[in-house]
């Protein structure tokens with residue numbers, strides 16, 4: 264008997280719980296020669312803002328032990344550019360399309376959400392709250408409970424689509440942040456975004472990235488992410504999408520046992536573009552080996 | 568069209584003291600390759616590295632694809648240990664390649680720095696026309712493939728920083744002398760691969776002379792396929808300033824399109 268992998272997460276139907284993460288898979292066409300998009304549960308597209316945005320100066324990425332640090336700076340073609348250029352392509356494929364959105368002010372978040380409401384082929388909005396709040400002096404929205412609540416509520420008020428706040432990892436009590444999102448109308452949560460990090464060239468004594476610092480992703484952050492998912496799962500009832508350093512089915516299964524209903528592959532797409540497909544195969548094999556008929560049986564199945 | 572494929576090492580030889588040629592059997596990737604394109608390589612023994620490494624395609628012989636590389640860090644150091652029948656994962660061919668259809672009135676002028684000669688050799692082999700190669704490097708050992716170009720009936724001029732081979736100084740010294748001497752009776756079109764300073768110098772000459780220059784840019788890359796936006800370069804396309812992805816929209820750009828920032 265083949266186990267069933269399909270899930271319904273916050274009302275989004277997916278043929279399996281494996282997605283590709285924002286910023287690591289472009290807008291769909293980039294990897295399409297190598298990866299059949301119809302095999303994936305969902306794509307989360309690179310973060311979109313109201314207007315086109317140029318991002319940071321180069322170098323924007325550096326490889327480090329166990330991962331990489333990126334400071335792309337959220338370069339994107341803006342809402343209208345994205346819809347015009349990429350939605351026709353995405354609509355032709357059989358996978359859930361989750362649009363990652365961001366803003367520099369609360370009003371921008373709300374406006375981006377409003378503009379996506381009702382756009383054909385968009386299944387949900389993932390809210391990147393790890394960006395600098397211009398009005399509050401540039402600190403990240405996602406690092407205080409108060410601004411997290413405001414962003415989620417502002418987006419909630421403007422859309423009927425499922426909304427999925429994406430939590431920053433560098434907070435003292437992830438459960439409290441998860442809860443404040445749930446209380447303000449989030450349908451699911453994504454965790455985690457990359458960790459603030461930095462690398463220095465010891466010969467020149469200069470930071471390697473033009474932006475000085477960036478976000479760490481890749482295998483190095485996986486065990487930290489597992490702990491954060493485990494903590495968040497205890498705090499909320501809404502489903503969790505887990506990401507951080509997945510390179511194999513084992514990493515994905517670990518996240519699901521800890522509390523995730525779905526997973527997303529990020530940095531590993533660069534290393535091995537077929538990773539998400541390997542995760543799907545490995546997940547199916549694991550269910551067979553463990554006599555499970557539905558992938559949901561894995562979720563929150565941790566034995567303490 | 569790009570593919571992903573495990574290549575088997577069918578050749579791995581030194582080219583002088585500092586460079587090596589790695590040849591992989593790639594039946595899916597090799598036949599698709601065009602001059603100026605590159606591959607993204609991942610080594611099994613470097614499994615903890617999250618990024619692949621980009622290398623220009625140096626030659627294609629049937630199913631065999633070769634790259635010419637210099638050891639500069641841990642990825643290339645690890646590559647050195649590859650032996651016959653080892654395998655490496657390859658994504659490619661990537662990028663857009665050089666234009667190959669040159670008007671009859673134009674003379675191809677190739678300008679190379681260091682391993683930048685690799686894609687230009689592939690280009691010369693695919694061109695139905697002969698032209699001239701200017702090649703520069705720090706010392707004689709950095710001047711590669713000069714005899715191979717001569718064997719294709721190309722004229723070759725060499726410049727080294729230390730004067731150990733050819734003229735002493737930058738490759739532009741030799742180029743400028745040739746341009747001055749041949750200006751009245753030739754109309755050059757430039758193809759260049761090497762350090763940014765060299766690319767900009769070649770581009771400036773082409774713009775000044777109302778000629779075209781196709782420049783192959785080298786940027787640190789993440790995905791190699793246009794997804795991550797790590798590799799961007801400021802460009803001007805139909806009058807508009809924008810950011811191009813060197814991996815996907817390049818690595819070849821026409822000199823007028825590139826906006827150099829210091």
Ligand SMILES: Cc1cc2nc3c(=O)[nH]c(=O)nc-3n(C[C@H](O)[C@H](O)[C@H](O)COP(=O)(O)OP(=O)(O)OC[C@H]3O[C@@H](n4cnc5c(N)ncnc54)[C@H](O)[C@@H]3O)c2cc1C
Nearest residue numbers: 618620621622623635636637640641642643682785786787
């Ligand atoms: C389109 C393109 C074509 C290239 N063609 C060739 C070639 O034909 N022969 C050759 O010897 N080299 C070529 N390079 C440069 C080559 O990719 C680097 O030398 C190599 O990645 C260094 O890896 P490493 O692990 O040894 O060095 P490390 O310094 O340890 O690498 C660490 C990181 O920096 C990146 N990196 C380091 N130097 C460069 C560089 N110059 N360009 C891009 N990324 C870099 C690596 O990919 C890696 O992510 C090319 C680069 C590009 C972008």
Ligand SMILES: Cc1cc2nc3c(=O)[nH]c(=O)nc-3n(C[C@H](O)[C@H](O)[C@H](O)COP(=O)(O)O)c2cc1C
Nearest residue numbers: 284285286310333391455456480481507508529530
């Ligand atoms: C190059 C790059 C770009 C990213 N861009 C975004 C983005 O635009 N929005 C976002 O919410 N997360 C972005 N992320 C974060 C990833 O979606 C993911 O949360 C993080 O990388 C951790 O997962 P990983 O370790 O599997 O990569 C980006 C990550 C990388 C490496």
Ligand code: FES
Nearest residue numbers: 789790791796814
């Ligand atoms: S390397 Fe990822 S977009 Fe060019």
